[in-house]
Amino acid sequence: MEVVRLLVSHHANVNHTTITNSTPLRAACFDGRLDIVCYLVAHNADISITNKYNNTCLMIAAYKGHTDVVKFLLEQGADPNAKAHCGATALHFAAEAGHLEIVQELVRCQAAMVVNGHGMTPLKVAAESCKADVVELLLAHADCDPHSRIEALELLGASFANDRENYDIQRTYHYLHTAMTERYRDPDNVIAKELLPPIEAYGGRCECRTPQDLEAIRVDRDALHMEGLMIRERILGSDNIDVSHPIIYRGAVYADNMEFEQCIKLWLHALRLRQKGNRNTHKDLLRFAQVFSQMVHLKEQVLASAVEQVLSCSVVEIQRSMARVDTAAESELPQALDNYESNVFTFLYLACISTKTTCSDEERARINKHIYNLIQLDPRSREGASLLHLAISSSTPVDDFHTNDVCSFPSAQVTKLLLDCGAQVNAVDHDGNTPLHVIVQYNRPISDFLTLHAIIINLVEAGAHTDMTNKQKKTPLDKSTTGVSEILLKTQMKMSLKCLAARAVRQHQITYRNQIPKTLEEFVEFH
Numbered sequence: 156m157e158v159v160r161l162l163v164s165h166h167a168n169v170n171h172t173t174i175t176n177s178t179p180l181r182a183a184c185f186d187g188r189l190d191i192v193c194y195l196v197a198h199n200a201d202i203s204i205t206n207k208y209n210n211t212c213l214m215i216a217a218y219k220g221h222t223d224v225v226k227f228l229l230e231q232g233a234d235p236n237a238k239a240h241c242g243a244t245a246l247h248f249a250a251e252a253g254h255l256e257i258v259q260e261l262v263r264c265q266a267a268m269v270v271n272g273h274g275m276t277p278l279k280v281a282a283e284s285c286k287a288d289v290v291e292l293l294l295a296h297a298d299c300d301p302h303s304r305i306e307a308l309e310l311l312g313a314s315f316a317n318d319r320e321n322y323d324i325q326r327t328y329h330y331l332h333t334a335m336t337e338r339y340r341d342p343d344n345v346i347a348k349e350l351l352p353p354i355e356a357y358g359g360r361c362e363c364r365t366p367q368d369l370e371a372i373r374v375d376r377d378a379l380h381m382e383g384l385m386i387r388e389r390i391l392g393s394d395n396i397d398v399s400h401p402i403i404y405r406g407a408v409y410a411d412n413m414e415f416e417q418c419i420k421l422w423l424h425a426l427r428l429r430q431k432g433n434r435n436t437h438k439d440l441l442r443f444a445q446v447f448s449q450m451v452h453l454k455e456q457v458l459a460s461a462v463e464q465v466l467s468c469s470v471v472e473i474q475r476s477m478a479r480v481d482t483a484a485e486s487e488l489p490q491a492l493d494n495y496e497s498n499v500f501t502f503l504y505l506a507c508i509s510t511k512t513t514c515s516d517e518e519r520a521r522i523n524k525h526i527y528n529l530i531q532l533d534p535r536s537r538e539g540a541s542l543l544h545l546a547i548s549s550s551t552p553v554d555d556f557h558t559n560d561v562c563s564f565p566s567a568q569v570t571k572l573l574l575d576c577g578a579q580v581n582a583v584d585h586d587g588n589t590p591l592h593v594i595v596q597y598n599r600p601i602s603d604f605l606t607l608h609a610i611i612i613n614l615v616e617a618g619a620h621t622d623m624t625n626k627q628k629k630t631p632l633d634k635s636t637t638g639v640s641e642i643l644l645k646t647q648m649k650m651s652l653k654c655l656a657a658r659a660v661r662q663h664q665i666t667y668r669n670q671i672p673k674t675l676e677e678f679v680e681f682h
């Protein structure tokens with residue numbers, strides 16, 4: 156306060172805005188400093204300046220729960236119905252955060268019940284986030300019709316069934332029962348539910364339609380959990396951003412109880428919803444790599460069809476993350492690249508898991524098809540490493556939540572799999588290194604001899620050129636860091652007259668451009 160006073164007395168601009176169009180007043184509202192807010196307003200600060208998302212000072216104070224600041228701003232004539240870029244009003248923010256007194260204050264100042272950009276009213280927002288007292292208050296709002304009353308009660312009950320912080324199954328039943336009673340209040344005019352078709356992931360159950368249906372599952376927790384998920388998907392819509400979190404939470408509870416099949420069904424459902432909504436799914440995919448790894452480690456059977464579905468989604472996600480990198484603004488590029496790379500790593504974990512999964516020939520073919528599809532996209536790390544480089548590099552990071560119990564690199568199985576699915580054996584990274592250049596630098600040639608041996612053989616059999624040079628003009632043999640890899644390489648090297656000739660041309664700097672066929676020029680160049 157002292158500093159603010161000093162600065163303002165020396166003519167600091169009270170309306171100064173930052174790059175994101177934030178003002179000093181906004182900062183004071185965020186922190187709930189009523190004294191500074193009053194001082195700035197007394198010195199003509201403009202209370203209507205919004206940040207770059209058209210988010211007002213009133214909204215931030217409402218969200219942060221600063222009741223005194225909210226009251227003051229309203230007295231100063233702040234517009235309670237201003238809308239942010241996302242369509243939300245101050246009432247949405249207060250309702251979501253569960254600040255009852257602020258909700259009351261806004262309603263008293265004629266804040267309207269409008270939908271935001273996700274089709275949510277403040278009432279629905281409060282119900283979705285388990286803010287029961289706010290819901291009960293807003294049910295009395297003038298804009299609330301019987302249909303939205305029932306929906307809000309159902310959504311509130313449903314949300315209590317699958318929320319980590321607010322789990323309360325008694326309240327689930329209580330609110331679902333209240334809603335059902337309202338549906339049947341007038342026996343001649345029952346307000347029937349408009350049900351979605353049954354969803355396999357939710358046990359293929361149908362939502363309760365009658366008070367009797369509901370009574371029958373009163374003490375069946377599992378049924379109430381699934382009822383909650385169904386209700387949320389019906390009311391929020393399958394493309395709503397909040398639908399997937401409770402599904403994932405419920406899946407995680409199953410996984411904790413070692414009920415992996417249920418977990419995977421729910422997570423696959425959530426993954427499909429999120430992918431359909433064009434959302435970033437890199438965390439979802441990694442979660443699958445973790446649970447599959449845990450299962451392999453515990454010797455639980457991992458279904459090939461599940462791995463196949465996740466691989467398929469993973470290809471889509473990598474394709475999208477490549478596009479996001481191409482179109483990212485400069486400030487977003489590092490994050491976009493991080494996501495892209497971590498998607499590629501996750502794909503390798505899944506590929507590794509697929510080598511440890513029992514598959515029929517048909518299932519194997521389907522899995523390989525996805526791997527083939529990804530290889531065609533040719534994703535690369537920041538250093539230009541291809542999938543094959545990453546599969547044989549000990550510096551490829553491995554996630555440490557269960558995944559590293561099962562996956563490690565270099566991996567002979569993944570190398571073989573990628574080669575079988577068409578990976579380019581002589582692909583080069585930004586330093587001109589081929590996969591063979593990478594593997595000969597493996598630092599565990601004795602303790603992990605079998606891996607080193609298998610990979611070198613696989614690469615050479617797939618046509619790896621043993622005398623290809625990188626940008627420093629070094630062949631794999633030059634780059635070998637151990638005697639073991641040197642010997643392995645030498646025994647595999649197939650001398651061909653063509654290669655010897657190419658090296659001689661390079662070594663003695665004989666002119667060859669336009670003297671030999673074009674295809675041979677390229678061949679000479681990598682020697």
Ligand SMILES: *[C@@H]1O[C@H](CO)[C@@H](O)[C@H](O)[C@H]1NC(C)=O
Binds near residue numbers: 169170199200201
């Ligand atoms: C700040 O904005 C308000 C409202 O537009 C205006 O009245 C006031 O003069 C501005 N103050 C300064 C220092 O620009």
Ligand SMILES: *[C@@H]1O[C@H](CO)[C@@H](O)[C@H](O)[C@H]1NC(C)=O
Binds near residue numbers: 239
């Ligand atoms: C943000 O507010 C400005 C000024 O009130 C308005 O012209 C603009 O249309 C708003 N933008 C969005 C996306 O709501």
